[in-house]
Amino acid sequence: MSVVTSSPDTSTALLTDHYELTMVQAARQSGTADRRAVFELFPRRLPEGRRYGVVAGVGRALDAIECFRFDAASLAALEGVVDADLLDWLGSYRFSGDVWGYAEGEAYFPHSPLLVVEGTFAEAVLLETVLLSIYNHDSAIASAASRMTLAAGDRPCIEMGSRRTHEEAAVAAARAAYVAGFDATSNLAARARHGVPSTGTSAHSFTLLHDAEADAFRAQVQTLGVGTTLLVDTYDVAEAVALAVEVAGTGLGAVRLDSGDLGEIAREVRAQLDGLGATGTRIVVTSDLDEHAIAALAAAPVDAYGVGTQLVTGSGHPTCGFVYKLVAREGEDNELVSVAKKSLDKVSVGGRKYALRRRGPSGVAEAEVVGIGEAPADDGDPSTGLRTSDRPLLVPLVRAGEVVGRATLEEARARHRASVAELPRAVTMMSAGEPVIPTVFAG
Amino acid sequence: MSVVTSSPDTSTALLTDHYELTMVQAARQSGTADRRAVFELFPRRLPEGRRYGVVAGVGRALDAIECFRFDAASLAALEGVVDADLLDWLGSYRFSGDVWGYAEGEAYFPHSPLLVVEGTFAEAVLLETVLLSIYNHDSAIASAASRMTLAAGDRPCIEMGSRRTHEEAAVAAARAAYVAGFDATSNLAARARHGVPSTGTSAHSFTLLHDAEADAFRAQVQTLGVGTTLLVDTYDVAEAVALAVEVAGTGLGAVRLDSGDLGEIAREVRAQLDGLGATGTRIVVTSDLDEHAIAALAAAPVDAYGVGTQLVTGSGHPTCGFVYKLVAREGEDNELVSVAKKSLDKVSVGGRKYALRRRGPSGVAEAEVVGIGEAPADDGDPSTGLRTSDRPLLVPLVRAGEVVGRATLEEARARHRASVAELPRAVTMMSAGEPVIPTVFAG
Numbered sequence: 001m002s003v004v005t006s007s008p009d010t011s012t013a014l015l016t017d018h019y020e021l022t023m024v025q026a027a028r029q030s031g032t033a034d035r036r037a038v039f040e041l042f043p044r045r046l047p048e049g050r051r052y053g054v055v056a057g058v059g060r061a062l063d064a065i066e067c068f069r070f071d072a073a074s075l076a077a078l079e080g081v082v083d084a085d086l087l088d089w090l091g092s093y094r095f096s097g098d099v100w101g102y103a104e105g106e107a108y109f110p111h112s113p114l115l116v117v118e119g120t121f122a123e124a125v126l127l128e129t130v131l132l133s134i135y136n137h138d139s140a141i142a143s144a145a146s147r148m149t150l151a152a153g154d155r156p157c158i159e160m161g162s163r164r165t166h167e168e169a170a171v172a173a174a175r176a177a178y179v180a181g182f183d184a185t186s187n188l189a190a191r192a193r194h195g196v197p198s199t200g201t202s203a204h205s206f207t208l209l210h211d212a213e214a215d216a217f218r219a220q221v222q223t224l225g226v227g228t229t230l231l232v233d234t235y236d237v238a239e240a241v242a243l244a245v246e247v248a249g250t251g252l253g254a255v256r257l258d259s260g261d262l263g264e265i266a267r268e269v270r271a272q273l274d275g276l277g278a279t280g281t282r283i284v285v286t287s288d289l290d291e292h293a294i295a296a297l298a299a300a301p302v303d304a305y306g307v308g309t310q311l312v313t314g315s316g317h318p319t320c321g322f323v324y325k326l327v328a329r330e331g332e333d334n335e336l337v338s339v340a341k342k343s344l345d346k347v348s349v350g351g352r353k354y355a356l357r358r359r360g361p362s363g364v365a366e367a368e369v370v371g372i373g374e375a376p377a378d379d380g381d382p383s384t385g386l387r388t389s390d391r392p393l394l395v396p397l398v399r400a401g402e403v404v405g406r407a408t409l410e411e412a413r414a415r416h417r418a419s420v421a422e423l424p425r426a427v428t429m430m431s432a433g434e435p436v437i438p439t440v441f442a443g
Numbered sequence: 444m445s446v447v448t449s450s451p452d453t454s455t456a457l458l459t460d461h462y463e464l465t466m467v468q469a470a471r472q473s474g475t476a477d478r479r480a481v482f483e484l485f486p487r488r489l490p491e492g493r494r495y496g497v498v499a500g501v502g503r504a505l506d507a508i509e510c511f512r513f514d515a516a517s518l519a520a521l522e523g524v525v526d527a528d529l530l531d532w533l534g535s536y537r538f539s540g541d542v543w544g545y546a547e548g549e550a551y552f553p554h555s556p557l558l559v560v561e562g563t564f565a566e567a568v569l570l571e572t573v574l575l576s577i578y579n580h581d582s583a584i585a586s587a588a589s590r591m592t593l594a595a596g597d598r599p600c601i602e603m604g605s606r607r608t609h610e611e612a613a614v615a616a617a618r619a620a621y622v623a624g625f626d627a628t629s630n631l632a633a634r635a636r637h638g639v640p641s642t643g644t645s646a647h648s649f650t651l652l653h654d655a656e657a658d659a660f661r662a663q664v665q666t667l668g669v670g671t672t673l674l675v676d677t678y679d680v681a682e683a684v685a686l687a688v689e690v691a692g693t694g695l696g697a698v699r700l701d702s703g704d705l706g707e708i709a710r711e712v713r714a715q716l717d718g719l720g721a722t723g724t725r726i727v728v729t730s731d732l733d734e735h736a737i738a739a740l741a742a743a744p745v746d747a748y749g750v751g752t753q754l755v756t757g758s759g760h761p762t763c764g765f766v767y768k769l770v771a772r773e774g775e776d777n778e779l780v781s782v783a784k785k786s787l788d789k790v791s792v793g794g795r796k797y798a799l800r801r802r803g804p805s806g807v808a809e810a811e812v813v814g815i816g817e818a819p820a821d822d823g824d825p826s827t828g829l830r831t832s833d834r835p836l837l838v839p840l841v842r843a844g845e846v847v848g849r850a851t852l853e854e855a856r857a858r859h860r861a862s863v864a865e866l867p868r869a870v871t872m873m874s875a876g877e878p879v880i881p882t883v884f885a886g
Contacts, residue, residue, distance in 0.1 A: 012610070014631040014632040014635050015605070015610040015611070015613065015614070015630075015631075015632050016605075016630075016631050016632075017603070017605055017606070017629040017630065017631070017643060018629050018630075018631055018634075018641040018642055018643035019629065019643030019644055019645055019646060020643075021631070021643075022643055022645070022663075022666070022667055023645050023646060023648075023649045025666050025667075026645070026649065026659075026662040026663045026665075026666040026667065027649065027652060027662065028666075029662045029665055029666045030653060030658055030659070030661070030662030032652050032653055032658075032662070035652060037648075037652065039648070064610070073635075074635070077631070077634065077635035078631070081631070081634075081641065083666075121648075121652050125646075125648060125649075128606070128646075129605050129606050129610075129629075130610055132606035132607070133605055133606055133607075133608060133609060133610035133613055134609075134610060136606065136607050136608065137608055137609040137610075137612070138609075160460070162458070162459075162460055162572050162576060163460070163571070163572050163575035163576055163579065163767075164575070164576075164579050164762040164764075165576060165579065165580055165609075165612070165761075165762060166576060166577075166580040166581075166608075166609060166611060166612035166615055167455070167458040167507070167572075167573055167576035167577060167580075168458070168609060168611035168612065169580070169608070169609035169611065169612045170458065170576055171458070172609055186460040186461050186462065187458075187459075187460065187461075188457045188458075188459050188460070188461055188464070188520070188521070188524070189457040189458050189459075191461075191520065191524075192457050192516075192517070192520035198461040198524065199461055200460060200461035200462030200463075200465055201462055202462055202465070202466050202469070203462060203466060203568075203571075204768070204769070204784045205466075205480075205482070205564075205568060205768065205769035206466045206469065206470065206568075208769050208772065208782040208783070208784065209470060209475050209478060209480065209564050209769060209772050209782075210473060210475055211774065211775060215473055215475075216469075216473070218473070219469040219470065219472045219473030219475070220465075220469045222469075222472055223465070223468050223469040223471075223472040223526075224465055224468075224469065233784075234784050234785070235785050236785075309762060309764070312762075313761045313762055314761075318608075318756045318761045319607045319608060319752060319755075319756055321607075321752070324606075325647070325648065326647070326648035326651050326652065329651065329652050331654065332654060339651040339652075340651070341647045341651065341676075341677050342677070342678050342679075
């Protein structure tokens with residue numbers, strides 16, 4: 001049995017770009033490797049037309065930092081990449097610095113300082129690639145998922161996209177979707193590793209396997225109970241719905257529609273189910289849904305949405321474009337110096353960042369306030385009742401190398417709900433537009 | 444230390460949808476689980492505007508089949524998902540059937556039967572999710588990568604997108620890009636696991652870390668040699684190029700440009716380098732390149748392309764939309780029966796498929812011929828010299844559960860080169876269009 005590509009070892013150290021290591025080697029040459037450094041992970045902008053983003057992957061990133069160790073196999077693989085001196089240094093690598101960041105599930109905007117990583121240059125630069133990979137992927141999924149759950153309102157969304165993305169990305173996508181309000185996933189590894197509830201119906205192959213549709217329905221109901229969801233569009237939908245209720249009775253849990261004009265067919269099926277007395281049988285729809293299709297089905301008698309491709313590909317935006325930039329580092333006099341690349345087309349703002357969400361009357365968010373070098377002041381004044389206290393956004397995640405900011409997925413879900421609820425109403429608009437609140441630099 | 448999300452164990456069995464298992468449980472109830480079944484993995488269409496696709500992930504899929512075993516931890520995680528009888532069955536699961544498929548690196552077209560999986564329904568349906576995940580992801584990357592390497596011509600392409608995609612998808616993306624003609628990757632895990640050559644330059648943070656650009660350049664050259672690539676756009680490009688040659692000498696390996704109008708700046712830098720005598724110093728460009736940007740730089744004095752975001756996100760098409768459909772299964776009389784869902788909007792063609800690439804005069808591909816139920820006839824007639832023999836596309840990958848079709852990455856690269864070279868010249872067009880050859884059903 002050869003190496004399994006998707007799950008080789010528990011070290012995350014090689015999920016890293018070649019140049020991170022050679023830069024450390026060169027910085028050791030120039031005596032700058034141990035300079036104190038502050039890196040910031042942030043988005044320069046939201047994806048075109050998006051009104052907000054949602055942070056996910058924080059918990060996975062903390063795991064990745066903890067597991068960022070070069071074991072014997074990793075070091076052996078680096079022969080020829082770096083010199084013996086650096087291999088020796090890597091062998092005892094362990095991140096010993098501090099990390100602050102937005103809590104998982106939090107909304108974000110252009111230039112939100114999602115992570116602030118402080119340590120020596122050498123120890124902090126090594127984390128660049130894996131932190132960006134996790135944040136760029138997971139937040140892209142959560143940002144799309146959040147729009148979908150907003151569009152779905154009270155109706156549950158089920159994540160079913162595993163087959164359309166890399167097999168490990170699928171697990172992370174199920175987790176990120178759950179953070180952003182999805183109710184369940186089809187992915188069993190997400191259930192096993194992260195405790196995301198899993199669920200499933202059946203495929204057309206199951207019906208086609210049987211000599212008659214009735215045989216398939218009977219087998220499923222006998223095995224999984226009448227609460228199961230029967231797939232009714234393999235042959236003729238109306239015949240299948242009649243058959244489903246005949247087999248399972250009026251207590252049938254749900255039927256699934258996976259093709260055609262879903263809104264129109266759902267209306268017909270609802271009428272048919274009600275006519276048969278199966279008034280509690282739910283209608284689940286799937287078939288290349290995205291947030292726009294979900295919104296368009298708002299008036300249709302649909303009870304749940306199964307979302308696949310568009311969820312795991314970020315609904316047009318499969319990556320967030322987060323970058324990880326050095327914003328300050330120790331100078332010759334041992335003081336921190338703000339730094340930034342001078343570029344016209346790629347804006348970076350030097351200096352350590354702080355952030356708060358400015359809230360106005362009734363607690364509605366008004367701005368993303370990013371402080372440079374110092375925390376921006378709260379302009380809330382509860383005594384007058386005219387404004388709500390502003391909300392600081394950076395929480396401690398790692399202190400002296402120890403993870404201190406771990407949250408449960410349920411906490412991340414609650415954070416997502418509260419954070420989105422606090423945003424201006426325009427957040428529910430599915431059309432393209434500007435960020436619902438502006439980013440303001442202060443300090 | 445908690446569970447690392449990205450690499451938990453060596454079993455691939457939980458990288459699976461919930462319903463695959465419950466369908467098997469129900470099929471055992473109806474006595475159909477052991478019916479002989481043929482599943483087919485295929486694309487209904489190419490992504491909008493694409494003229495061909497490239498198969499990748501074959502080797503990873505074979506690994507995934509071998510490692511698809513339910514160990515004790517997997518079984519424990521399935522308590523509550525399936526019943527004790529099925530847990531018992533899963534405990535001894537091992538795929539014992541046959542698989543044929545397109546070789547890794549091969550071009551594909553709508554309805555190309557990329558994989559044909561034959562076994563019992565139960566054993567074959569369980570592989571659906573993980574096979575689709577691997578093929579849909581890896582082929583999306585290879586299809587985009589192939590267009591980029593075609594656009595780049597003789598100039599090397601370097602994969603640098605790890606930070607923009609899930610950390611494990613990044614490793615698979617580096618591998619798929621290499622199959623499709625990329626020369627190297629930044630990803631160290633792809634080097635360690637798959638032997639993809641890794642390479643790197645340095646980041647702006649490395650320059651910013653130092654008190655002067657000269658200090659950074661000196662450290663890099665002293666550590667990595669004059670053959671290294673210096674990043675010259677942190678401050679002023681012209682000053683940096685002069686400094687780079689001053690520090691490294693005219694033997695400097697390369698300079699990297701990561702912002703601005705790359706074509707215009709490359710011309711200025713080339714003239715400056717030549718004027719300084721550094722005529723052999725190469726120019727590497729990066730910065731959100733895709734196949735169109737690469738093609739647009741064809742006339743510029745650029746020596747290599749570093750490609751990130753657009754590569755790992757499939758350049759607008761992050762997934763291939765491959766499906767895995769039951770196309771034939773054993774009937775009551777023990778004969779195989781062709782089956783297909785009746786649907787107007789999702790075309791599936793029942794029956795076991797065969798495929799060959801029809802080749803005309805000079806060996807240029809003319810059609811993807813898909814035989815239903817039997818292999819299509821070769822219409823080549825080398826004796827007349829007017830046509831070339833057609834080329835069968837399905838190769839044995841697994842026989843009675845044993846992997847027999849493993850190829851090296853170098854073989855996959857050679858297959859990609861040969862397969863693309865055989866296609867009509869329109870394959871090099873970067874504009875949107877129809878597939879360069881039609882798919883024809885026969886038999």
